[in-house]
Amino acid sequence: MKVICTEKSQILGTRLAASLGVDIADTRFARFPDGELYLRAGSLDDAMVCVGSVVDSDSLVELLLLLDACAGADTTLVIPYMGYARQDKQFNPGEPVSARAVARALSRGADRVITVNIHEDTVLAHFDAPAASVSLAPDIGALIGTMGCADPLILAPDGGASAFAHAIANVGGWDCDELKKTRLSGDQVRIEPKSIDVAGREAIIVDDIISTGGTLATATGMLYEQGAAAVHAACVHGVLASGAYARLCHAGVRSITASDTIESACSRYSAADRIAAALRPIP
Ligand code: R5P
Numbered sequence: 599m600k601v602i603c604t605e606k607s608q609i610l611g612t613r614l615a616a617s618l619g620v621d622i623a624d625t626r627f628a629r630f631p632d633g634e635l636y637l638r639a640g641s642l643d644d645a646m647v648c649v650g651s652v653v654d655s656d657s658l659v660e661l662l663l664l665l666d667a668c669a670g671a672d673t674t675l676v677i678p679y680m681g682y683a684r685q686d687k688q689f690n691p692g693e694p695v696s697a698r699a700v701a702r703a704l705s706r707g708a709d710r711v712i713t714v715n716i717h718e719d720t721v722l723a724h725f726d727a728p729a730a731s732v733s734l735a736p737d738i739g740a741l742i743g744t745m746g747c748a749d750p751l752i753l754a755p756d757g758g759a760s761a762f763a764h765a766i767a768n769v770g771g772w773d774c775d776e777l778k779k780t781r782l783s784g785d786q787v788r789i790e791p792k793s794i795d796v797a798g799r800e801a802i803i804v805d806d807i808i809s810t811g812g813t814l815a816t817a818t819g820m821l822y823e824q825g826a827a828a829v830h831a832a833c834v835h836g837v838l839a840s841g842a843y844a845r846l847c848h849a850g851v852r853s854i855t856a857s858d859t860i861e862s863a864c865s866r867y868s869a870a871d872r873i874a875a876a877l878r879p880i881p
Contacts, residue, residue: 739769
């Protein structure tokens with residue numbers, strides 16, 4: 599078995615290879631003069647693990663090319679972050695189910711698929727190969743345990759993230775709550791924990807994705823108004839779009855933690871061991 603990865607997943611890909619105790623393929627990436635992507639994989643094996651987060655359109659095409667380069671091998675596709683997964687239904691007439699389109703295109707070249715904290719488990723059914731999603735909740739919990747927060751309060755930004763937040767809080771036996779948004783007027787909302795007082799406490803808001811960080815920034819300001827001692831943010835996928843990092847720092851978020859499913863300066867823990875463990879039981 600060998601691991602091969604796209605350019606934007608080279609750190610996680612290499613860590614995964616180390617965790618599995620196998621080689622990482624040396625791949626050359628370039629562009630044709632017209633902008634088309636080119637790649638050339640080094641020597642391959644009968645069993646390949648193709649690793650590539652879909653963070654933009656180029657990384658999607660690169661992953662398709664990588665899978666094609668592995669044609670003929672038994673291929674496990676690892677999509678650490680699957681962009682387009684949030685368009686998982688037709689919200690308006692005429693829209694595509696983008697998650698389905700991406701899943702179908704990618705799974706043509708794969709014998710099995712592993713994702714990490716996929717936005718909704720229903721997306722897994724769109725792959726034309728057996729697919730599973732692993733959760734990094736225990737890993738976020740372990741990282742929070744090293745942050746030196748005394749008695750942290752783990753907060754889900756909404757009900758949808760509540761199970762994820764509880765899984766994280768269980769690691770350290772910490773308090774857990776979800777944020778509740780109350781509309782006060784046309785342009786005013788109040789955001790506060792549903793039932794636990796945040797005054798004097800270090801709050802850690804946890805979510806699968808931090809994209810624009812909009813809600814998180816508003817919530818942070820309000821938690822400070824309610825007396826929070828500090829607010830931190832932790833997620834699996836640090837998309838950090840549209841100036842999210844600066845927005846969150848400006849709002850007073852003390853630390854922003856993400857995994858290496860999207861490689862950035864905020865990547866403070868790795869999905870590699872969790873993915874390696876999941877590779878074994880899938881048929
Ligand atoms: C939404 O369902 C996701 O779980 C995240 O809460 C969302 O993607 C975060 O987006 P943003 O950072 O733009 O508020």
